[in-house]
Amino acid sequence: xxxxxxxxxxxxxxxxxxxxxxxxxxxxxxxxxxxxxxxxxxxxxxxxxxxxxxxxxxxxxxxxxxxxxxxxxxxxxxxxxxxxxxxxxxxxxxxxxxxxxxxxxxxxxxxxxxxxxxxxxxxxxxxxxxxxxxxxxxxxxxxxxxxxxxxxxxxxxxxxxxxxxxxxxxxxxxxxxxxxxxxxxxxxxxxxxxxxxxxxxxxxxxxxxxxxxxxxxxxxxxxxxxxxxxxxxxxxxxxxxxxxxxxxxxxxxxxxxxxxxxxxxxxxxxxxxxxxxxxxxxxxxxxxxxxxxxxxxxxxxxxxxxxxxxxxxxxxxxxxxxxxxxxxxxxxxxxxxxxxxxxxxxxxxxxxxxxxxxxxxxxxxxxxxxxxxxxxxxxxxxxxxxxxxxxxxxxxxxxx
Numbered sequence: 596x597x598x599x600x601x602x603x604x605x606x607x608x609x610x611x612x613x614x615x616x617x618x619x620x621x622x623x624x625x626x627x628x629x630x631x632x633x634x635x636x637x638x639x640x641x642x643x644x645x646x647x648x649x650x651x652x653x654x655x656x657x658x659x660x661x662x663x664x665x666x667x668x669x670x671x672x673x674x675x676x677x678x679x680x681x682x683x684x685x686x687x688x689x690x691x692x693x694x695x696x697x698x699x700x701x702x703x704x705x706x707x708x709x710x711x712x713x714x715x716x717x718x719x720x721x722x723x724x725x726x727x728x729x730x731x732x733x734x735x736x737x738x739x740x741x742x743x744x745x746x747x748x749x750x751x752x753x754x755x756x757x758x759x760x761x762x763x764x765x766x767x768x769x770x771x772x773x774x775x776x777x778x779x780x781x782x783x784x785x786x787x788x789x790x791x792x793x794x795x796x797x798x799x800x801x802x803x804x805x806x807x808x809x810x811x812x813x814x815x816x817x818x819x820x821x822x823x824x825x826x827x828x829x830x831x832x833x834x835x836x837x838x839x840x841x842x843x844x845x846x847x848x849x850x851x852x853x854x855x856x857x858x859x860x861x862x863x864x865x866x867x868x869x870x871x872x873x874x875x876x877x878x879x880x881x882x883x884x885x886x887x888x889x890x891x892x893x894x895x896x897x898x899x900x901x902x903x904x905x906x907x908x909x910x911x912x913x914x915x916x917x918x919x920x921x922x923x924x925x926x927x928x929x930x931x932x933x934x935x936x937x938x939x940x941x942x943x944x945x946x947x948x949x950x951x952x953x954x955x956x957x958x959x960x961x962x963x964x965x966x967x968x969x970x971x972x973x974x975x976x977x978x979x980x981x982x983x984x985x986x987x988x989x990x991x992x993x994x995x
Contacts, residue, residue, distance in 0.1 A: 596633070606739070609626075610741075692727065714751070722751070729759050736764065746990050789812045791913075793816070823883070866896050912947050956972070
């Protein structure tokens with residue numbers, strides 16, 4: 596950030612879309628902590644910080660009478676946690692625009708922090724409304740976007756508002772800079788060999804990512820339910836495993852592209868198969884290409900974990916996106932945990948690692964391996980689209 600913040604009111608788009616328990620307490624403060632360096636830098640330079648963020652999907656998850664559940668989605672729930680992390684008072688105003696907000700902003704002095712209400716309480720937010728964005732912009736002298744997790748959304752507070760500021764009055768925050776530079780390192784300047792691990796349920800969700808990766812990776816590991824589409828496409832028996840029948844030809848084509856590009860493609864040799872999609876289902880270790888009818892692969896097996904770990908250990912740059920199994924069920928979490936530990940071990944040995952995607956990040960956090968990963972992304976969908984080569988509107992609005 597090269598802006599002069601002294602004596603300025605700074606509108607900062609953060610990503611405080613954090614999980615809350617039934618008592619509205621923050622259960623994972625990762626995104627709050629990620630925003631702290633930017634906030635503290637602005638304050639240290641004498642600026643006043645005006646924070647804005649969304650929380651959840653209040654427009655979709657409404658009360659029975661059709662009204663927005665303000666108590667469930669209000670950002671006042673993060674005030675105490677954020678104040679504790681910063682060791683400062685966090686002022687809160689129960690609106691996003693309007694007279695009350697203008698008065699709260701007018702009272703700010705250098706070193707103050709004001710958190711605005713959930714931007715998604717206004718339908719204009721998701722529409723990217725120009726007038727709504729201008730009212731936000733009028734609150735401040737400068738704009739900083741530090742919400743990488745929302746950078747793929749052309750919303751008013753992430754994209755349109757940036758067009759209301761001249762180039763010399765807007766900037767990325769430290770988190771956004773870090774996310775972009777690390778993703779660009781993997782895409783454009785990786786140390787070789789580059790190993791990518793891609794998991795998740797469906798090939799269709801990762802088509803563009805897989806095609807993009809085949810242009811640059813040396814080894815591609817495929818796990819999760821999507822692996823069974825590839826295994827069936829090569830003639831394997833996968834029983835009742837999740838398969839996208841209409842993507843079998845695509846899977847064959849991707850395998851062909853990998854072979855033509857000299858990319859080593861690894862599918863799980865064995866699986867943990869279950870007789871039902873339940874945490875307490877009957878399980879067996881079995882060859883991934885010999886799963887009988889009535890059984891479904893819900894995790895990669897120990898042989899696959901060992902082989903994948905060997906491949907990961909040989910990488911100098913490692914990208915991981917997506918779980919290896921039904922990670923939310925303990926019986927089928929070992930594959931994802933094994934990959935997490937392998938990525939951490941390779942990083943300790945000198946590799947650069949980037950982990951993105953909800954379950955991948957959850958595994959890293961569950962095993963307390965965050966300090967053993969080069970970069971854990973805060974943006975699941977945004978990171979996926981960035982790695983696919985798409986232009987993210989929240990980034991383009993600053994760079995333009």
